[in-house]
Amino acid sequence: PACVALVAHPDDERYRPLFGQAVLTPLFRARVPVKAHPLADPEKGSGVAMICTFGDVTDVVWWRELDLPVRGVLQPNGTLRPVRWGEVGWESEDPAAAQAHYDQVAGLSVSKARTQIVEQLKEAGALIGDVRPIMHNVKFYEKGDRPLEIITSRQWFLKTMEFREALLARGRELRWHPEYMRTRYENWVTGLAGDWCISRQRFFGVPFPVWYPIGADGVVRFTEPLIPDESRLPLDPSTEVPEGYDPTQRDQPGGFAADPDIMDTWATSSLTPQIAARWEEDGDLFERLFPFDLRPQGHDIIRTWLFSTVLRAHLEHGSLPWTDAAISGWVLDPDRKKMSKSKGNVVTPFALLEEHGSDGARYWAAKGGPGADTAFDAGQMRVGRRLAIKLLNASKFILTKTEPRGEVTHTLDRGMLTTLSKLVDDATADLDSYNYTRALEHSEAFFWFFCDNYLELVKSRRYGDHGEAAAGSANSALLAALSTLLRLFAPFLPFVTEEVWSWWQSGSVHRATWPSSKELLTLSSGADDRGVMALEMAAMVLGDVRKKKSEEQRPMKTAARRVLVRDRADRIALIDDVRRDLMAAGLIERLDTASGEYGVDVELAEVVPGGAGT
Known part of the structure; x- marks a missing residue:
C-alpha cells in the first residue's frame, strides 16, 4: 500500500522503454511512475524495485x-494505520x-x-513465483531485537541542502586550529543527505511557539499555523x-492545539554566540562582539555544534559566528579508550586536584595538543606540580634579595635576557596560532635551564661577592626574568603565578x-648573541663539572681543584x-683553557676524613 514508484537502473535495457510511464499496483490499483536511478541493481531479482x-x-x-x-502507513506503535483510499494522496x-x-491489514504489525x-x-x-525467505542487512535498535522501521511524522526543518556550497565556503573562511580539522567539517557538509530536522518529541526543551486551528470536524489543520x-x-x-x-478551546473542535514538539539541542545551542552577545537586546554590544574571535570545542561535535552554529550565523547574519575554531580531542583512559559515563571509565577529578593541585591538572591538559586525543596520565600531573613548586621556590630565591639594582651589563645577564626575548617571541607566535602546547x-x-644553570651561575654575584655593580646587573636581570616567566606561565599555571605575582x-x-x-x-641594551653563546658555554662546563662529581659519588659542594676546558679559540675566549661566575658556581679553584676538540677535565679536591676536601 505504501508503493509510490518503480525504479530500475538507467542502463537496464529491459525497462528503458517504461521510464516515464505509469503502471498500476496490484490489489490497490494505484497508478505509480516508473523511474530510472543508478542505485537500482540490475542483477538483484528482476532488476526493478518498488519504492x-x-x-x-x-x-x-x-x-x-x-x-x-x-504514502505513510506505519504508526509509532509499529502497526499499519487506518487509511481511506480514494482521498487525496491515496488515489x-x-x-x-x-x-x-x-x-x-490495518492495525497489524509489519x-x-x-x-x-x-x-x-x-x-x-x-x-x-514462489515465496521464499531471503537474507539481507537491516538496521536494528542497539537495545532491541527487531529491525528498525521508518515512520513518517510532521517535523520542523531548517534548509541546509541548498546552502551546501555556501557552507563549504564558510568552512574555508574559518581559521581552524589545527587546520586538518576542516576536513571533518567538509566531509560532513559534503555528505549531507537532507535538511536539518530541528524538532524532537521529548518533554524538556525549548518549545516551538506555534498553535494550529482545529476544524469543526476535530481535524487539526497543520497547514494553517x-x-x-x-x-x-x-x-x-x-x-x-x-x-x-480562550483556554477552554484548547484541543477542542473549533479551537486550537499547541505544537507538541521541542527544539533539538543543537537548534538552541547553535545560537550561543548570538545569545552571549545579546542579539535583539543590546544592539551596541552585539555590534562590538559579533562575530566573536574563537569557538573552543571537541572534534566529535564538529558535525553538530560547530556546523549548526555556522549555518545559523550564515542564514541570520551572512557571516561566520567567529573567526577561529580551536578543536580539542578526547580524554582517553589508560587503555587509550575514550572516557565516557556509559563505559564507566571516567576518572573524577576531585582526588586528583587535591593530590596534584589545579595547576598540575591544568598542566597535564595543556600537554595535549590542539585536536589530539590525550590519555589520562597522573604522572604528567605530578610533573606539573613539580614545575609549580619549582617556580614557587625559584621566585622566593629571586625575591629574597632585590637590591642593589643597576644597569644590565654582565655578559651572562645580557645573554639570558636575549634568550628569554626569543622565547617571548616564539611563545607569542605559538599562542597566536593556538599552539598552546608548544608555547x-x-x-x-x-x-629549567634558567633554574639549573643561570641561577647557579649568578648566585654568588647577586649576593655582592663580585661588587655592587655586578650584583645590580644580576638583580635587575633576575627580576625582569621572573616578571616575564610569570606572565608566560600564567595561562598554564594560573594559581602559582597569581600567588607569586x-x-x-x-x-x-x-x-x-x-x-x-x-x-x-x-x-639589556639590545640583543647580545655573544652573551647567549657565553651562557651556553658556561652551562656546558658547569654540567661537566657536576657530572664528574656525580660519577665519583661526591657531594655537589665538593671543590674542583683544577678544571681544564678545551675548545676552539673563539669559544675559549667566551670563558673569560x-x-x-663559573668558578663560583662550580667551586672551581683553578680554571685553565686550551685549544682543541671540546672536552672538560675535572680534578676534584681530595677527601679529608672527617673534614672537607682539600
Whole structure:
C-alpha cells in the first residue's frame, strides 16, 4: 500500500522503454511512475524495485532525489494505520477494492501485514513465483531485537541542502586550529543527505511557539499555523493561548492545539554566540562582539555544534559566528579508550586536584595538543606540580634579595635576557596560532635551564661577592626574568603565578600586559648573541663539572681543584667573560683553557676524613 514508484537502473535495457510511464499496483490499483536511478541493481531479482515510503534508507534516497509523494502507513506503535483510499494522496483506479484489501491489514504489525499481503496476492493471481525467505542487512535498535522501521511524522526543518556550497565556503573562511580539522567539517557538509530536522518529541526543551486551528470536524489543520506576535516571545504554547482564543478551546473542535514538539539541542545551542552577545537586546554590544574571535570545542561535535552554529550565523547574519575554531580531542583512559559515563571509565577529578593541585591538572591538559586525543596520565600531573613548586621556590630565591639594582651589563645577564626575548617571541607566535602546547614546552624548557644553570651561575654575584655593580646587573636581570616567566606561565599555571605575582606586584598577573621582547632587549641594551653563546658555554662546563662529581659519588659542594676546558679559540675566549661566575658556581679553584676538540677535565679536591676536601 505504501508503493509510490518503480525504479530500475538507467542502463537496464529491459525497462528503458517504461521510464516515464505509469503502471498500476496490484490489489490497490494505484497508478505509480516508473523511474530510472543508478542505485537500482540490475542483477538483484528482476532488476526493478518498488519504492515504498519507507522500507529502508534507500527508499528515502529515491524518494528525495526523484521528488516522489509520501504514502505513510506505519504508526509509532509499529502497526499499519487506518487509511481511506480514494482521498487525496491515496488515489486508486478502484477505491472500494483497495479499501477492502487494506482493511484486512490495518492495525497489524509489519510482519503480520506482510504475510496477509502475500495471501491476498495469491488469491488475486498477482503473485509470480514462489515465496521464499531471503537474507539481507537491516538496521536494528542497539537495545532491541527487531529491525528498525521508518515512520513518517510532521517535523520542523531548517534548509541546509541548498546552502551546501555556501557552507563549504564558510568552512574555508574559518581559521581552524589545527587546520586538518576542516576536513571533518567538509566531509560532513559534503555528505549531507537532507535538511536539518530541528524538532524532537521529548518533554524538556525549548518549545516551538506555534498553535494550529482545529476544524469543526476535530481535524487539526497543520497547514494553517497560528503564529504569535514577536512581542509575545518567548512563550510556551502548552500553557498560553493564541490571539482570539480562550483556554477552554484548547484541543477542542473549533479551537486550537499547541505544537507538541521541542527544539533539538543543537537548534538552541547553535545560537550561543548570538545569545552571549545579546542579539535583539543590546544592539551596541552585539555590534562590538559579533562575530566573536574563537569557538573552543571537541572534534566529535564538529558535525553538530560547530556546523549548526555556522549555518545559523550564515542564514541570520551572512557571516561566520567567529573567526577561529580551536578543536580539542578526547580524554582517553589508560587503555587509550575514550572516557565516557556509559563505559564507566571516567576518572573524577576531585582526588586528583587535591593530590596534584589545579595547576598540575591544568598542566597535564595543556600537554595535549590542539585536536589530539590525550590519555589520562597522573604522572604528567605530578610533573606539573613539580614545575609549580619549582617556580614557587625559584621566585622566593629571586625575591629574597632585590637590591642593589643597576644597569644590565654582565655578559651572562645580557645573554639570558636575549634568550628569554626569543622565547617571548616564539611563545607569542605559538599562542597566536593556538599552539598552546608548544608555547608551554618552550617556556618550560627555558625555565629549567634558567633554574639549573643561570641561577647557579649568578648566585654568588647577586649576593655582592663580585661588587655592587655586578650584583645590580644580576638583580635587575633576575627580576625582569621572573616578571616575564610569570606572565608566560600564567595561562598554564594560573594559581602559582597569581600567588607569586601578589608577593611583589599590584593587581593580577592575569590582567597584566603580555610580555614583549622589546622590554627585555631595552633592559639589556639590545640583543647580545655573544652573551647567549657565553651562557651556553658556561652551562656546558658547569654540567661537566657536576657530572664528574656525580660519577665519583661526591657531594655537589665538593671543590674542583683544577678544571681544564678545551675548545676552539673563539669559544675559549667566551670563558673569560664568565670566568668568575663559573668558578663560583662550580667551586672551581683553578680554571685553565686550551685549544682543541671540546672536552672538560675535572680534578676534584681530595677527601679529608672527617673534614672537607682539600
